[in-house]
Amino acid sequence: QVQLVETGGGLVQAGGSLRLSCTISGGTFSRYRMGWFRQAPGKEREFVAAISWSGGSTYYADSVKGRFTISRDNVKNSLYLEMNSLKPEDAAVYYCAADPSLGITVVPAQYDSWGQGTQVTVSS
Numbered sequence: 001q002v003q004l005v006e007t008g009g010g011l012v013q014a015g016g017s018l019r020l021s022c023t024i025s026g027g028t029f030s031r032y033r034m035g036w037f038r039q040a041p042g043k044e045r046e047f048v049a050a051i052s053w054s055g056g057s058t059y060y061a062d063s064v065k066g067r068f069t070i071s072r073d074n075v076k077n078s079l080y081l082e083m084n085s086l087k088p089e090d091a092a093v094y095y096c097a098a099d100p101s102l103g104i105t106v107v108p109a110q111y112d113s114w115g116q117g118t119q120v121t122v123s124s
Contacts, residue, residue, distance in 0.1 A: 001113045002027035004096050009118030016086050016122075022079040022096030022115055030054075030074040033099050035111060036081045038092035038120075047106040048094070049081060059104050064090075088124045093117040 008020040024032065035050040049060045049070035058070050069082040079096055097111035105111070 002032065002098055004098060004113055004115035006094065006096050006115040006118040009094060009120045011121045011123065012086055014086060014088055014122055014124050017082070017084045018086065018120060020081040020083065020094055020096075020118060020120075022081075024077050024079070024098060027098070027100070027113075029072075029077040031100055032113075033101055033104060034070075034072060034079045035097045035099075035105070036070060036079075036094060037097060037108060038090075038094045039117075040092040043092075045095070045108055047108070050104045050106060051079070052104050053102065057104055059106065061106075083120070086120075086122045088122045091120055091122045093119050 003025045006022045036048040037045050038048050039045040047061050051058050051070045055072045067085045071080045095117045096115045098113040099111040
């Protein structure tokens with residue numbers, strides 16, 4: 001397992017933007033497929049976006065498609081989530097996750113390392 005640390009959460013008004021970052025240590029970042037998930041109070045953790053090793057393949061939940069962009073910098077060992085046009089329903093704790101396998105997965109159980117999460121609050 002690797003260690004993941006998310007940053008960039010905060011309070012934003014509806015329609016605003018935030019950029020989340022996730023840094024990895026203890027492993028070769030370029031050999032991990034990565035994902036972003038979120039969990040709102042009283043709800044199950046849900047998939048947001050995923051990206052392959054190289055960044056050449058990405059996949060998004062329908063709820064964020066067109067508003068969120070996942071990207072990675074394999075030199076800086078960092079994963080990003082650019083969130084635009086935020087809605088109150090986007091408010092949640094956002095987690096990054098890593099897995100040393102090829103391809104992309106939306107299944108939380110298929111990731112073996114998780115960060116501690118960063119809170120995103122969207123005011124209406």
